[in-house]
Amino acid sequence: MTAAPTVPSLDGLVMAPVEDQAPGQVGTRTRFTYHEQDGVIWADYAGGDVVRGQLIGTREGDELDFRYVQLKTDGETASGHCVSRIEVLDDGRIRLRETWEWESRPGSGTSVVEQVTPDL
Template identity: 60%
Template sequence: MSAPSLAAADHASLDGRTFTGVSHSGSGEVGSATEFSYHQDRDVVWAEYSGGAVIRGYLVGTRDGAGLAFRYTHLNTDGRTAGGACESRIEVLEDGRLRLHETWAWESRPGTGTSIVEERR
């Protein structure tokens, strides 16, 4: 099976897809127990997320081809709110699932990092 074309990532809809964290660096609170439920309406994207260190979280932003830019905010298990900004790049895996490569920065406290979230099977 050949790898999907780069153009496939530009057109793959996020709507109705569920993702989980597979790797992260920095001071992030998203992990393998965190689940994201994505929605998309043209170039507008949003998601709800929870699990692991996150009780409830939301993100909202825009999409330009295979790129996403959004803000996120959540309540963690310590009872504190936190938020920041993220830019992501969509990758289409050989099996058709999506992977998001994220670069993020807290706005509510110091810290930056990278994460990868992958569509659940």
């Protein structure tokens, strides 16, 4: 039996890392635009050192499991795997706690990505 999500759809949400990762990787200037339909999630992302990136995977309950691929400003491409846990912040925004690993090169880590709200 599939776990029911406690967090609504991520479809249309814009997310950003709360802090920079290592130089040349996703950082606070990177923006992810998420889409979701019938348990499938995907996102386009860009900003900072990333010219363009895409992720695609699945959602089961409040967990995302996806692969990502990106092109950096220096022309390097990279790909990896990530598992994210969805949380709701006190102000109602969405947070993703991520555990990731590169598949195209050595390295792994954790990160936090949060929903960006437009400035009013």
